[in-house]
Amino acid sequence: MVKNESYVCNQLYSIPLADLQPDPDQPRKYFDPAALEELTASIARNSVMTPIFFRIQDGTKMIVAGERRCAAARNAGVASVPGIYVDTPNYTEISLIENMVRSDLNPVEEAEALDRLMKEHEYKQSDLCEILSKSKPYISETLSLNRLPAEIRDECRQNPSIPKKTLLTFAKKRLEEDMLKAYKKYKDGLSAAKGSGADGKTEKVKGIFGDMSATARKIAELDIKTLTKEERKNFAVSLQSMKAVVENAMAAIAE
Numbered sequence: 001m002v003k004n005e006s007y008v009c010n011q012l013y014s015i016p017l018a019d020l021q022p023d024p025d026q027p028r029k030y031f032d033p034a035a036l037e038e039l040t041a042s043i044a045r046n047s048v049m050t051p052i053f054f055r056i057q058d059g060t061k062m063i064v065a066g067e068r069r070c071a072a073a074r075n076a077g078v079a080s081v082p083g084i085y086v087d088t089p090n091y092t093e094i095s096l097i098e099n100m101v102r103s104d105l106n107p108v109e110e111a112e113a114l115d116r117l118m119k120e121h122e123y124k125q126s127d128l129c130e131i132l133s134k135s136k137p138y139i140s141e142t143l144s145l146n147r148l149p150a151e152i153r154d155e156c157r158q159n160p161s162i163p164k165k166t167l168l169t170f171a172k173k174r175l176e177e178d179m180l181k182a183y184k185k186y187k188d189g190l191s192a193a194k195g196s197g198a199d200g201k202t203e204k205v206k207g208i209f210g211d212m213s214a215t216a217r218k219i220a221e222l223d224i225k226t227l228t229k230e231e232r233k234n235f236a237v238s239l240q241s242m243k244a245v246v247e248n249a250m251a252a253i254a255e
Contacts, residue, residue, distance in 0.1 A: 007085040012051055015061060015083040017074055020054060023062045023095070031068055032160065039072040048073050051082040055091050065095045092117060093131060106160035107167050108153045111145035118143075138223045144171045152183050162186075163220040 007013065052066025063070060064086055073081050086094060096105075096113045105113065117123055123131075128139045145153075145164075148171050156162055166186065170179045227235060 007056070007087075009085055009087050011085060013083050013085060014080045015052075015054060016080045017070060017078065019061050020052075020063055020070055020081075020083075021060050022067055022070075023055075023064060031071060036068065036072055036075070039068065040075040043069070043072050043078060044076040047078060048081045051084045053086050053091075053094055054083045055086055055088075064091045090121070092120060097132060106156065107142070107145055107162075107164040108148070108156040111142050112153075114139065114143055115146050133226065135223060135225050138225075141168055144168065147171045147179075149176050149180055152179065163216070165220050 048069055050066070050069065052069055053064040054061050055064050056062070061083075066081075066083075070081060088094070092113075096110075096117060114128060117128065118125075121127075125136065125139050125143070128134070129136055132139070142164075145167055148156075148167065152167075152170065156167065170182045170186075173179045173182060222235075224232065224235075
């Protein structure tokens, strides 16, 4: 049995993957297969560059943050990963913050993780704002997603492509029945769009659609209010460049 005294907090260790177990309280429940494959290839070339965080519970090493890195490392045939030992009752905060900083959580996972933090530590929304450096509207809106019916939340854990703003429109409805109707209408619209044209997409541009959807989702979920003045300036420049590319493509389509 592993003794906690053999590890020093905030120190870096090389931990055999065979000794690490996933944490049942891990906020992230879904791993995008394509992203996991890319990370596996990267780790196969360069090994694991960013340490995971782990804690010890009843002699077992539990992953606090970095479960996707561990999964990719196993796929790549890596035997051990760099890990930092943490010994704090607030390990759920560490896991949530690390995932949020890396933009690894989909909206539903984030909402459920925030709700769990509030219940476990009796936090108020103002506490979460301070801990996570997020605005009050951001925290309030994110938590409102927990109002969504279980059917919607279960599907959205496995399908992170649905924008947070879209989910918020469902959550604002008063009745659960209305939320389900709005969600079904949204899915029907997506199915109709995919079915139009030559199976919705030609092989030549199929890969582009996935990248565009991922970029659009990240932009929609970005909390502009949290950006510094310099970050806003750089973001505006990037958007202008993207706008020019889109406008040129639209003009070419219209010809």
